[in-house]
Amino acid sequence: MAKEASNGSTKPPPTPSPLRNAKFFQANMRILVTGGAGFIGSHLVDRLMENEKNEVIVADNYFTGSKDNLKKWIGHPRFELIRHDVTEPLLVEVDQIYHLACPASPIFYKYNPVKTIKTNVIGTLNMLGLAKRVGARILLTSTSEVYGDPLVHPQNESYWGNVNPIGVRSCYDEGKRVAETLMFDYHRQHGIEIRIARIFNTYGPRMNIDDGRVVSNFIAQALRGESLTVQSPGTQTRSFCYVSDMVDGLIRLMEGENTGPINIGNPGEFTMLELAETVKELINPSVEIIMVENTPDDPRQRKPDITKAKELLGWEPKIKLRDGLPLMEDDFRTRLGVPKK
Numbered sequence: 318m319a320k321e322a323s324n325g326s327t328k329p330p331p332t333p334s335p336l337r338n339a340k341f342f343q344a345n346m347r348i349l350v351t352g353g354a355g356f357i358g359s360h361l362v363d364r365l366m367e368n369e370k371n372e373v374i375v376a377d378n379y380f381t382g383s384k385d386n387l388k389k390w391i392g393h394p395r396f397e398l399i400r401h402d403v404t405e406p407l408l409v410e411v412d413q414i415y416h417l418a419c420p421a422s423p424i425f426y427k428y429n430p431v432k433t434i435k436t437n438v439i440g441t442l443n444m445l446g447l448a449k450r451v452g453a454r455i456l457l458t459s460t461s462e463v464y465g466d467p468l469v470h471p472q473n474e475s476y477w478g479n480v481n482p483i484g485v486r487s488c489y490d491e492g493k494r495v496a497e498t499l500m501f502d503y504h505r506q507h508g509i510e511i512r513i514a515r516i517f518n519t520y521g522p523r524m525n526i527d528d529g530r531v532v533s534n535f536i537a538q539a540l541r542g543e544s545l546t547v548q549s550p551g552t553q554t555r556s557f558c559y560v561s562d563m564v565d566g567l568i569r570l571m572e573g574e575n576t577g578p579i580n581i582g583n584p585g586e587f588t589m590l591e592l593a594e595t596v597k598e599l600i601n602p603s604v605e606i607i608m609v610e611n612t613p614d615d616p617r618q619r620k621p622d623i624t625k626a627k628e629l630l631g632w633e634p635k636i637k638l639r640d641g642l643p644l645m646e647d648d649f650r651t652r653l654g655v656p657k658k
């Protein structure tokens with residue numbers, strides 16, 4: 318039985334899928350990745366597919382993801398790709414569910430806020446229903462946004478957050494908070510094996526070029542010779558985790574004994590002005606840095622306390638921002654057709 322972070326009675330988990338014990342299927346672990354055609358999801362799929370005992374099913378509606386991110390696996394006998402919207406029920410036989418489906422860039426999650434909240438609430442209910450039916454373990458990719466505009470710094474998992482319930486970001490941050498509640502209620506009421514990761518800003522190759530998030534914006538702008546748009550005041554901070562470190566943390570959480578929530582992120586903290594200066598220095602020293610208007614409720618500071626991840630998962634990030642940015646630059650150069658001079 319997984320160790321639980323909060324109080325409450327816990328029923329034993331339902332019997333695992335009979336497939337786990339079936340004579341001919343015993344060897345393989347069937348893993349569903351919702352949102353697996355997206356940025357983090359497709360890197361997670363790559364890592365899961367490296368294990369020959371894993372069969373991976375991706376369910377994605379391609380809102381912000383793309384088949385292109387998974388092209389090397391299409392047609393592979395241990396891989397299956399389903400066009401599916403998680404706001405509809407899904408009937409598959411699996412042992413583990415990594416539930417990532419949800420637009421993550423503020424531009425995309427604000428585009429259709431009602432759909433975003435449906436994805437977080439109905440989508441998570443559907444995946445928990447599936448986990449309950451087949452006895453699968455389920456991991457939710459929650460977010461540092463559950464801490465809102467935090468009054469505690471750095472943020473540890475016992476902080477309840479400072480979130481505007483009626484703002485333009487609420488479809489996402491309140492949606493994820495309800496998703497976490499649903500996870501714990503299914504765990505306490507039905508004994509479902511749950512894992513919750515609170516992911517902090519993650520970057521790396523394969524982010525959409527026009528994703529709208531800060532690292533992809535600055536790298537694309539630097540390569541196109543455009544000004545880097547720092548949203549005012551520029552003193553707001555974020556902590557950036559390279560995607561391979563993130564995937565490692567998610568798999569450790571899934572395979573470990575703790576429900577979470579556990580912060581997964583890189584504690585290296587930067588202001589957005591510092592980030593712009595670093596991108597300028599590393600990629601294109603001739604571009605300008607300009608200040609543009611910000612959006613409402615932008616969190617002013619964010620840095621994970623990763624004590625729990627270190628102690629419970631034996632995990633900590635390995636890749637520093639200065640080492641990760643050039644890896645992302647190479648991928649963006651290839652996709653934008655901008656060769657290195």
Ligand SMILES: NC(=O)c1ccc[n+]([C@@H]2O[C@H](COP(=O)([O-])OP(=O)(O)OC[C@H]3O[C@@H](n4cnc5c(N)ncnc54)[C@H](O)[C@@H]3O)[C@@H](O)[C@H]2O)c1
Binds near residue numbers: 356515
């Ligand atoms: N990248 C980050 O910095 C970050 C930080 C915190 C949390 N997260 C969480 O991690 C997960 C993945 O984020 P990402 O950065 O890879 O984002 P992404 O936008 O690249 O990927 C999300 C994927 O989910 C799919 N999707 C969206 N709505 C769906 C729906 N209703 N049904 C089926 N598929 C749907 C998209 O098409 C896409 O493939 C998300 O749950 C996000 O909230 C990411």
Ligand SMILES: O=c1ccn([C@@H]2O[C@H](COP(=O)(O)OP(=O)(O)O[C@H]3OC[C@@H](O)[C@H](O)[C@H]3O)[C@@H](O)[C@H]2O)c(=O)[nH]1
Binds near residue numbers: 421460529531547611
């Ligand atoms: O071009 C830009 C874009 C963004 N920014 C700033 O950069 C900071 C980070 O913005 P992003 O849009 O990358 O991401 P945010 O940190 O606001 O939200 C993210 O948080 C964690 C995840 O859950 C999501 O991936 C996303 O919601 C903000 O302060 C924003 O104002 C710029 O200065 N310039």
